[in-house]
Amino acid sequence: MSRWTRKPREGRARWVLEPLLGVGPLRFGMDPEQVRAALGGARVSPSRTSGGRLSWQRYADVGVTAIYGHGRGHVRGPRLVAVAVDPWCGPLVRLGDVELIARVPSEVRADILDLARSAGVSVRSNWSGDPEVAAWGLSMGAAQERGTPPEEWTRTDRVITDALLVGPELAEDPYATAPVIGWYDVREARPNPGTSPLPPRERTHWAWTPPAGVGPLRFGMSVNQVSAALGGEAPAIRRGWNLWAGRGAGPWYLREEQFDAAGVTAHYWSPEGPPTLAAVTVDGRTGPQVDWDGIRLIGRSVSEVDAEVIRRIEERGLEWTVHCDGGPGPEELNMYVRATRAGDAVVSGARFFAPDWEDRGR
Template structure:
């Protein structure tokens, strides 16, 4: 059963016992014990790291387990869509409006005397409870009769064992060191459209001042800005030291873009540009603004244009309608409890 087929009453209802267990999963369990606790369901899959940590998805339950180098359960990530509902006292943590969940979590923490900090995603984390809140794009049944992404985000969460930092567990799942990412302070301001610079773009050639094939140094020079954060990986075991470290992205906060690199000849060169939905410059496709737009509004405009001009239409992995041909990918990024459009422009043979 996929998450889209699950009714609320068909999802599990778990209770968090901080630093001890979440639902039937107790920290310190082995994989076979976790699988048994989830009814013996496991679709296979997972990945390991150089120091022996690994993660395993349990897709039917919409949870991901993180195991340490000794094979013991140290983290559980519960998905917003289809995952079990998790409660701590009278606070429901999963599939909530983020601002509402945050207010209730802060209230509970105040009553219990627990310290609340902000994680790198900008959401509450409470080390004393092994709790780190996260969010995901909300999906649901659309009026057209099919499942699609909504304009809103809802809460998910990562639960960890004692002494396990949420960054460490999140790194294992993400496949890179989350410390290399720019931290969100806990706010999601969106720049008004009339205050954004206007950039042009030419498919397969350039985005604003950035030309595909540029080196990282040339990208920084073209933007007149040093990257605020960057991600990369070693070729075999994620971020651990094994082989030559490879640069994947440079994040430019001032310009509001992320440069993505590939190295077909062994040397990093610009292969894609993501324009930040909340703060990046505005770009247009046939007169349609692409950046910082309510996703459903943008999708309706794209579909109408395609129908009016008898063009091809495809859907991105993120579920967005995209005109066929211009090497354009449309995603969405969080803007508080909602989301705004965030496009990526890429060169030929680039794999998103």
């Protein structure tokens, strides 16, 4: 979910979830004007359309995103089918006696399991490893906790819960439907395994050589060269995109390959011709250890690594910047610290990239 301005708990609204009917003042089936009126005329920023039809609207002041489907038959126009609640500034939603938002995920899971047992409904795990209850139209999630103003970009070492709340037509598989995919496509997300990171002694060590590459990987390598450099490992996941041409999908372009055994993701670009390696993300849970100027970057407390990296950058007279996913790094060296979820916590990873590569933060 998006990084909005953080609100203290005492300044947040308190809503009640009425399963499959609505949450707080919102009711599934409302049109966009009814949603806005129910939210007291809150400002919309931003919104998204797909195929000329409204897909979702974000209400930053309230901390929710309204997701719309489009009715058939006598029901015309967009209708509210789902509500995503932000963990940092959204309303504190309650289901029965269970508070769902901005809490420790494992604690919320335990409370949901207790409530589900008493109600006689089943609980499953969703794409992120968090609880999902079709009978309640509830799919939990989590995001990294942030610092308080004025240093909201700072990151903590824990995650807090958010939620996707849906109407009856989406309850069986909320994240697999077109309205929700248009807001957040989990096919592009890495599942949370909920396991602890590898200890240092079980990690290989890679050298970082800016701006050439990291470990055995060098920017500019072909797809086959990347696999060969990783000992012939085949990627567990390949992601890409289609170039749309005319009325249909055009050629498919490879964007990244995920190598689970090595604990890295290779990112490609293809400005002219076949794709070549442009960036490498080292996973905080399972990736190799990489050092920079005496700092171990991988598999540690994110807040500690952030602080050490910033201090070293300033000591060396370099400039530092916060990248699109919230991690700091030396602007001149094309690296920044990333965070990998591991259950209720996060551990540090890193991304290394070639000059002029456009980083989209995924």
